[in-house]
């Protein structure tokens with residue numbers, strides 16, 4: 436670069452996969468995957484069941500490690516990270532699951548409080564054992580997702596959509612920089628799914644989160660994400676901003692299973 440020209444910083448990679456291969460025995464779950472999510476970007480992973488979406492997400496917080504290739508998240512070399520470094524990284528990454536993973540017998544508020552376990556010392560058993568500041572913060576997060584009035588109800592008395600909103604509040608209490616969502620609306624009716632996806636988008640924008648979200652619904656992905664990465668049998672067959680995709684191109688991720696030709700877009 437010309438020394439006299441003003442330097443304009445480019446987008447900062449929050450998550451970077453470089454030629455990642457993951458094998459489970461004879462199964463190649465990820466095959467030379469290279470994907471970058473920049474800070475604040477909302478990236479959707481699309482692909483058939485078994486195409487590698489969950490495996491990719493689990494590599495972001497080091498729940499799984501690559502057989503080969505590099506994974507860098509928030510500046511941390513994940514495969515090289517050990518013990519404390521990996522735990523510190525995981526505290527910066529929130530996770531929302533298809534099945535919510537709430538403790539049904541606990542109150543909604545206590546479930547949200549568990550999101551702070553990474554930053555309060557010692558085990559916690561029961562709501563009063565959490566510092567008051569955490570309980571207040573948890574209540575504020577519940578308010579944010581529209582469920583403050585349900586704080587003292589058992590979590591398993593809520594609808595699926597409400598439970599997922601609680602799970603989002605719990606993830607937010609963690610104050611994450613990256614949010615991973617593994618088919619967050621697969622168990623919800625269309626209206627609840629819409630509300631949950633809106634909510635994720637809203638909190639992501641407010642907190643400038645980088646989001647990686649696996650979905651099966653092409654239309655939802657197109658209206659919701661910034662970028663779509665299509666996976667087929669562990670390979671990236673599409674990586675494109677949604678603005679450069681139309682529905683037929685996105686549907687091709689599903690329609691062309693079995694074809695030897697990668698779907699190339701953009």
Ligand SMILES: Nc1ncnc2c1ncn2[C@@H]1O[C@H](COP(=O)(O)OP(=O)(O)OP(=O)(O)O)[C@@H](O)[C@H]1O
Pocket residue numbers: 459462463464482483484485486487488489490491
């Ligand atoms: N722990 C594991 N042990 C063995 N094989 C695995 C394991 N995890 C994933 N696989 C295999 O890796 C491949 C990719 O699975 P993955 O769960 O990542 O797909 P997916 O796209 O998330 O599917 P779905 O949409 O059904 O959740 C599949 O063939 C799966 O059987």
